[in-house]
Amino acid sequence: MARKVIIAGNWKMNKNAAEGKALIEDLKAACGKCCCCEADVVVCPPFTTIGAVVEAVKGTAIKVGAQNIHWADNGAFTGEISGDMLKNAGVEYVIIGHSERRQYFGETDATVNARLKAALKYDLIPIVCVGELLDERESGKTEEVLTRQIKGGFADISAEDMAKTIVAYEPVWAIGTGKTATPDIAQAAHKHIRKEIAALFGEEVAEKVRIQYGGSMKASNARELVAQKDIDGGLIGGAALKAADFLDLIKEALGK
Ligand code: PGA
Numbered sequence: 001m002a003r004k005v006i007i008a009g010n011w012k013m014n015k016n017a018a019e020g021k022a023l024i025e026d027l028k029a030a031c032g033k034c035c036c037c038e039a040d041v042v043v044c045p046p047f048t049t050i051g052a053v054v055e056a057v058k059g060t061a062i063k064v065g066a067q068n069i070h071w072a073d074n075g076a077f078t079g080e081i082s083g084d085m086l087k088n089a090g091v092e093y094v095i096i097g098h099s100e101r102r103q104y105f106g107e108t109d110a111t112v113n114a115r116l117k118a119a120l121k122y123d124l125i126p127i128v129c130v131g132e133l134l135d136e137r138e139s140g141k142t143e144e145v146l147t148r149q150i151k152g153g154f155a156d157i158s159a160e161d162m163a164k165t166i167v168a169y170e171p172v173w174a175i176g177t178g179k180t181a182t183p184d185i186a187q188a189a190h191k192h193i194r195k196e197i198a199a200l201f202g203e204e205v206a207e208k209v210r211i212q213y214g215g216s217m218k219a220s221n222a223r224e225l226v227a228q229k230d231i232d233g234g235l236i237g238g239a240a241l242k243a244a245d246f247l248d249l250i251k252e253a254l255g256k
Contacts, residue, residue, distance in 0.1 A: 083124060
C-alpha cells in the first residue's frame, strides 16, 4: 500500500502569532486552487504562535505540530512544555530530537526516547529526527550513527506505536546550508532507516512508517527526492516560511 506523502513545515524560532496567522491566511487563499490536500500538510510554529495558528487552520486540512515536548506530565521543568499542554492547545504532531535540539540543547537518544513516549501517551503523532553530522558522513559512519539513533530513540516502543511514528532523516550538513543530499544519497539513508525499523519492529511496520527527508528541501528538488522509493515527504525549514514557496514545494513533492 502506498504511503501518503507528508510535508511538515518546521518554522523553528520564526513567526510571532500575527505573522503565523498571516502565513496561514496566505496558504488558505491558495488552497482549493491547488492539490495540497492530497498530502498530509503540517505546520510547526513556536509555542506562543500555536494558539493563533490552531484558530487560523480551522476548517482546513492543515494540521498543527509543536517543536518539542517534555517527558513529564507537569512539574518543575522551567522552559519546557508537556504533552497535556500541547494536546489542550489543539496540537496533533510534535517534532522530537531535531538536530538543533541535539546540537544546542543537549538532546540525546535517551531524551528523544523519553519525549517520544510522552508524545505517544498523549496521542500526538511524533516526528522523530535522525541524521549524521558532516564528519560522521565523511568518515563513513552514516549508517552506524543512524542505527544508534534508531535503536536508542525507539527503545521500548511497541510495534503499534512505531507504525504511527514518522521519522525524519535530516543530514545535519544539509540543514539550512543550501546543500541538499542528492536523491541517491538520501534514498540510501532512508533505505537503511527502513531496514533498521524492520529489524526492530518487523517488515509490516517498516513498510507503514513514513520517512521524511529534511535539509534544504525546496520546490526545485522536492519532486526528485520524494520520487525515491523510501522517501515519503519532507520536513521543511526555510522553504516553509513563505506560503508560495511551501505550496510550490508540496505540488512538486506530489509530482504535479
Ligand atoms: P531547512 O531546515 O529546510 O531550512 O534546511 C530543515 C529542518 O531543519 O527541519
